[in-house]
Amino acid sequence: xxxxxxxDKKVLKPYPLGWKAKIGxxxxxxxxxxxSYEFRxxxxxxxxxxxxxxxxxxxxxxxLQRMREDALHGAxxxxxxxxxxxxxxxxxxxxxxGVEGEKQLLKAxxxxxxxxxxxxxxxxxxxxxxxxxxKMSMYVPTNEELTAKSTQYFEDQGLEVCACESLGQESLxxxxxxxxxxxxxxxxxxxxxxxxxxxxFVTGGCxxxxxxxxxxxxxxxxPIVTTTPANMWRxxxxxxxxxxxxxxxxxxxxxx
Numbered sequence: 001x002x003x004x005x006x007x008d009k010k011v012l013k014p015y016p017l018g019w020k021a022k023i024g025x026x027x028x029x030x031x032x033x034x035x036s037y038e039f040r041x042x043x044x045x046x047x048x049x050x051x052x053x054x055x056x057x058x059x060x061x062x063x064l065q066r067m068r069e070d071a072l073h074g075a076x077x078x079x080x081x082x083x084x085x086x087x088x089x090x091x092x093x094x095x096x097x098g099v100e101g102e103k104q105l106l107k108a109x110x111x112x113x114x115x116x117x118x119x120x121x122x123x124x125x126x127x128x129x130x131x132x133x134x135k136m137s138m139y140v141p142t143n144e145e146l147t148a149k150s151t152q153y154f155e156d157q158g159l160e161v162c163a164c165e166s167l168g169q170e171s172l173x174x175x176x177x178x179x180x181x182x183x184x185x186x187x188x189x190x191x192x193x194x195x196x197x198x199x200x201f202v203t204g205g206c207x208x209x210x211x212x213x214x215x216x217x218x219x220x221x222x223p224i225v226t227t228t229p230a231n232m233w234r235x236x237x238x239x240x241x242x243x244x245x246x247x248x249x250x251x252x253x254x255x256x
Contacts (some may be wrong), residue, residue: 020046021239024083024115025231026074028056028067028090028205030172035089035205038228042210042252044243047236052077056090058170059142061149064093071105072112079113084239087118089231091203092146094121095153116238123234124201124225125157127251131223133199137163139187140203141175144168150203163194172206180211191220199223213249224249 023043027036031053039049054070057063067090075086086109088094094102102121109117128136136159140147147166154161165186169175187200200220202209205227217224229252232245237256245252 015046018046018048020044020243021085021236021241022048022050022081022083023232023235023239024050024052024075024078024081024086026054026071026078026086026088026090027051028093029053030056030058030063031205032172032176034176034208035228038205038210039232042229042232042245042248044236044241044245047241047243050078050081050083056093059092059146059172060170061096061145064090064096064146067093068097068101068105072108075109075113075115075117079115083115085116085118085235086113087120087123087231087235089120089205089227091120091124091205091227092142092150094119095146095150097121098149099153099156118231118234118238120227120231121153123230124203124227125154125159126234126237127225127230128159128199128201128223130254130256131199131225131251133159133197133223133225135160135162135197136199136201137161137165137190137194137197138201138203139165139183139190141167141169141206142203143170154201162197163190165190175204175206176208178208180208183207183209184212184216187216187224188219191222197222199225202226210248214247217249223251225251
């Protein structure tokens with residue numbers, strides 16, 4: 001019996017990266033690594049993230065407005081890698097724009113690139129609607145001026161902000177130094193102060209939250225929405241990836 005030649009053997013080729021979906025993220029230039037790390041942790045099998053940084057800086061209105069100026073160029077750069085969706089991920093930068101300003105930016109990105117777009121503020125809002133949240137509390141790193149814009153943004157979206165804990169920080173490295181369990185303790189205090197809410201928003205990809213999200217939800221009994229999981233959920237929803245992501249709260253586990 002003749003043995004098959006080696007050239008007759010079928011060669012199994014690996015799936016290409018992002019064979020289910022490629023998610024383009026416009027990452028603030030001041031991110032020190034944790035924001036991009038969280039996105040990679042949350043990617044289901046077959047999903048990859050592509051990053052382009054847009055000019056940011058300190059958590060001030062002036063620096064966050066500069067991100068908007070750089071966003072369209074960043075989206076054009078991402079578009080050359082053919083992502084399935086482009087996400088302007090920073091929530092505070094969206095709150096500065098306001099609801100209508102955020103919508104205008106998404107429209108401009110889609111028109112410029114031909115690719116569907118998502119954004120931090122709208123992702124969180126859609127997540128709260130999906131979870132049935134109408135009354136919320138906020139735990140935010142920002143100064144008083146930015147926190148007021150955040151509150152106004154959610155009220156303009158029809159949500160009731162019942163309580164807020166603001167750290168008054170403008171420096172990202174200071175926020176990154178907080179441990180997940182320090183944030184857990186602060187949010188639990190906020191919840192005990194105002195337990196009648198339907199959900200809690202912990203804003204900012206700069207907060208380290210993934211390690212404690214599931215425990216925090218169990219201990220408060222309400223959905224906890226944070227920036228990166230909300231953006232990932234919205235992007236996966238837009239591109240039609242159905243895989244549940246377990247261990248990081250109910251938003252990512254529920255069918256989308």
